[in-house]
Amino acid sequence: xxxxxxxxxxxxxxxxxxxxxxxxxxxxxxxxxxxxxxxxxxxxxxxxxxxxxxxxxxxxxxxxxxxxxxxxxxxxxxxxxxxxxxxxxxxxxxxxxxxxxxxxxxxxxxxxxxxxx
Amino acid sequence: xxxxxxxxxxxxxxxxxxxxxxxxxxxxxxxxxxxxxxxxxxxxxxxxxxxxxxxxxxxxxxxxxxxxxxxxxxxxxxxxxxxxxxxxxxxxxxxxxxxxxxxxxxxxxxxxxxxxxxxxxxxxxxxxxxxxxxxxxxxxxxxxxxxxxxxxxxxxxxxxxxxxxxxxxxxxxxxxxxxxxxxxxxxxxxxxxxxxxxxxxxxxxxxxxxxxxxxxxxxxxxxxxxxxxxxxxxxxxxxxxxxxxxxxxxxxxxxxxxxxxxxxxxxxxxxxxxxxxxxxxxxxxxxxxxxxxxxxxxxxxxxxxxxxxxxxxxxxxxxxxxxxxxxxxxxxxxxxxxxxxxxxxxxxxxxxxxxxxxxxxxxxxxxxxxxxxxxxxxxxxxxxxxxxxxxxxxxxxxxxxxxxxxxxxxxxxxxxxxxxxxxxxxxxxxxxxxxxxxxxxxxxxxxxxxxxxxxxxxxxxxxxxxxxxxxxxxxxxxxxxxxxxxxxxxxxxxxxxxxxxxxxxxxxxx
Numbered sequence: 001x002x003x004x005x006x007x008x009x010x011x012x013x014x015x016x017x018x019x020x021x022x023x024x025x026x027x028x029x030x031x032x033x034x035x036x037x038x039x040x041x042x043x044x045x046x047x048x049x050x051x052x053x054x055x056x057x058x059x060x061x062x063x064x065x066x067x068x069x070x071x072x073x074x075x076x077x078x079x080x081x082x083x084x085x086x087x088x089x090x091x092x093x094x095x096x097x098x099x100x101x102x103x104x105x106x107x108x109x110x111x112x113x114x115x116x117x
Numbered sequence: 118x119x120x121x122x123x124x125x126x127x128x129x130x131x132x133x134x135x136x137x138x139x140x141x142x143x144x145x146x147x148x149x150x151x152x153x154x155x156x157x158x159x160x161x162x163x164x165x166x167x168x169x170x171x172x173x174x175x176x177x178x179x180x181x182x183x184x185x186x187x188x189x190x191x192x193x194x195x196x197x198x199x200x201x202x203x204x205x206x207x208x209x210x211x212x213x214x215x216x217x218x219x220x221x222x223x224x225x226x227x228x229x230x231x232x233x234x235x236x237x238x239x240x241x242x243x244x245x246x247x248x249x250x251x252x253x254x255x256x257x258x259x260x261x262x263x264x265x266x267x268x269x270x271x272x273x274x275x276x277x278x279x280x281x282x283x284x285x286x287x288x289x290x291x292x293x294x295x296x297x298x299x300x301x302x303x304x305x306x307x308x309x310x311x312x313x314x315x316x317x318x319x320x321x322x323x324x325x326x327x328x329x330x331x332x333x334x335x336x337x338x339x340x341x342x343x344x345x346x347x348x349x350x351x352x353x354x355x356x357x358x359x360x361x362x363x364x365x366x367x368x369x370x371x372x373x374x375x376x377x378x379x380x381x382x383x384x385x386x387x388x389x390x391x392x393x394x395x396x397x398x399x400x401x402x403x404x405x406x407x408x409x410x411x412x413x414x415x416x417x418x419x420x421x422x423x424x425x426x427x428x429x430x431x432x433x434x435x436x437x438x439x440x441x442x443x444x445x446x447x448x449x450x451x452x453x454x455x456x457x458x459x460x461x462x463x464x465x466x467x468x469x470x471x472x473x474x475x476x477x478x479x480x481x482x483x484x485x486x487x488x489x490x491x492x493x494x495x496x497x498x499x500x501x502x503x504x505x506x507x508x509x510x511x512x513x514x515x516x517x518x519x520x521x522x523x524x525x526x527x528x529x530x531x532x533x534x535x536x537x538x539x540x541x542x543x544x545x546x547x548x549x550x551x552x553x554x555x556x557x558x559x560x561x562x563x564x565x566x567x568x569x570x571x572x573x574x575x576x577x578x579x580x581x582x583x584x585x586x587x588x589x590x591x592x593x594x595x596x597x598x599x600x601x602x603x604x605x606x607x608x609x610x611x612x613x614x615x616x617x618x619x620x621x622x623x624x625x626x627x
């Protein structure tokens with residue numbers, strides 16, 4: 001399972017960065033989304049994967065005994081997903097706005113701020 | 118010691134922001150609430166600073182969950198100082214915005230977003246938990262995205278794309294570093310991390326996490342190879358927005374860098390050398406960029422990049438004196454850079470252009486305003502009694518002691534170029550005769566009523582008085598930065614205040 005996740009994370013990061021380096025704005029956006037998902041999976045993996053041991057104290061006992069799944073990474077991922085959802089929706093609207101203004105999908109056409117000096 | 122009122126500056130801004138949303142279309146009400154609210158938060162921040170100064174570290178465990186399990190907020194002298202600077206900047210920008218920001222932008226929620234940005238900044242300075250710091254950073258960047266693109270002009274949204282992309286990338290780096298750190302130590306509390314990092318056996322991975330933090334914060338604070346987004350986006354939004362960005366947003370990156378590299382990672386010789394080289398290159402490239410720019414705001418954007426080099430250089434030297442110099446420079450830089458962008462807004466209002474070649478004769482027309490601006494410009498350069506001079510003594514001296522000659526050369530060159538650029542700007546904008554243009558834009562400053570002029574000039578005067586205070590009472594700021602440097606280099610009191618008095622083993626002294 002760890003190995004599978006590891007490969008998946010690697011693929012996410014690699015394709016994410018590759019997509020960001022393209023000149024198309026839509027691919028840039030896809031790149032950002034893939035990178036964000038890769039980071040979330042990385043937290044999940046590095047938090048340690050324990051199967052079928054929820055961190056719930058049984059009624060008869062006072063404390064957890066033995067190995068149990070760490071709930072913190074899931075809380076972190078949940079927070080990160082919500083945040084990246086907001087940021088990505090903003091980025092989509094911004095890209096749409098830019099596309100309307102410059103009529104192009106090419107990042108090389110974004111030169112107004114640099115040439116107007 | 119525990120302090121229940123620690124979060125007041127954060128909650129204050131949050132309340133104001135929510136209140137402002139309820140007055141969505143009423144511009145006058147929004148302006149009054151924003152300025153009054155900023156005044157209130159300034160008083161809270163002064164109170165917090167006073168308390169921190171006299172009682173030492175203050176902590177707040179959210180929901181009374183004991184550290185390291187809950188979210189911790191800590192106010193040490195460094196945090197309290199940054200909060201105070203943010204409050205001053207916030208007040209100045211909010212006053213300036215009442216006139217400097219167009220009605221359309223205010224109607225589309227300028228003031229609430231400004232206050233959300235200040236919530237994020239205050240939260241980031243108080244966070245004692247690395248993931249919480251990440252969340253505050255996200256609050257900062259989402260508000261700054263909106264402020265950057267509000268108005269939707271073509272150059273603005275194009276600059277916005279570069280800004281948004283690089284900041285999102287920085288966030289992913291930051292998150293990756295947190296993931297690795299959590300995998301290594303199983304903790305997120307910064308005080309707890311500080312203790313556990315020395316026990317980590319996988320040093321290689323720890324170094325990688327450290328460098329990922331450096332890249333993440335480096336993009337945000339615009340250091341050498343990662344700064345290109347800044348000069349191509351900071352001159353596009355209105356001057357008031359650029360002022361709060363230039364004054365605070367790059368500095369929060371430096372704040373986080375200093376915090377992480379004094380508390381969690383202790384830089385070894387390799388990391389220090391990397392910092393020193395990158396600092397030198399930042400100084401040089403920023404200075405070279407500033408040399409060729411004719412647009413005032415692009416020029417100042419390059420000067421922001423350039424002066425980040427001093428801050429990073431001080432961290433790279435990593436001695437008591439150098440860190441004290443860095444903190445002093447940080448205090449000076451926040452105030453002066455904010456003011457710099459405010460005065461470009463004033464000049465733009467008077468002349469209708471940012472291009473220095475097309476301006477001139479400002480000194481003949483507005484002598485008193487020009488003297489005011491002269492103080493800002495020459496504080497930035499660091500002409501002796503003014504504020505930029507004092508921290509450089511420490512930094513120069515320590516780079517000589519550390520034999521970092523390249524840093525010393527870069528710092529002197531950067532100072533010289535700053536002086537040259539500012540002198541040229543002064544000649545062009547203030548002393549030169551105004552060029553005869555076919556269609557000179559109208560002076561939209563002279564037509565304003567007395568009250569509106571007052572709202573534009575008062576924040577500049579306030580910040581000028583602050584930088585004069587920093588310059589003429591340098592001894593007091595020196596005492597402050599000395600104390601902060603001392604606290605940064607000896608994290609034991611910080612850890613004890615978060616985790617309890619028995620947390621630091623007696624053998625562990627660094």
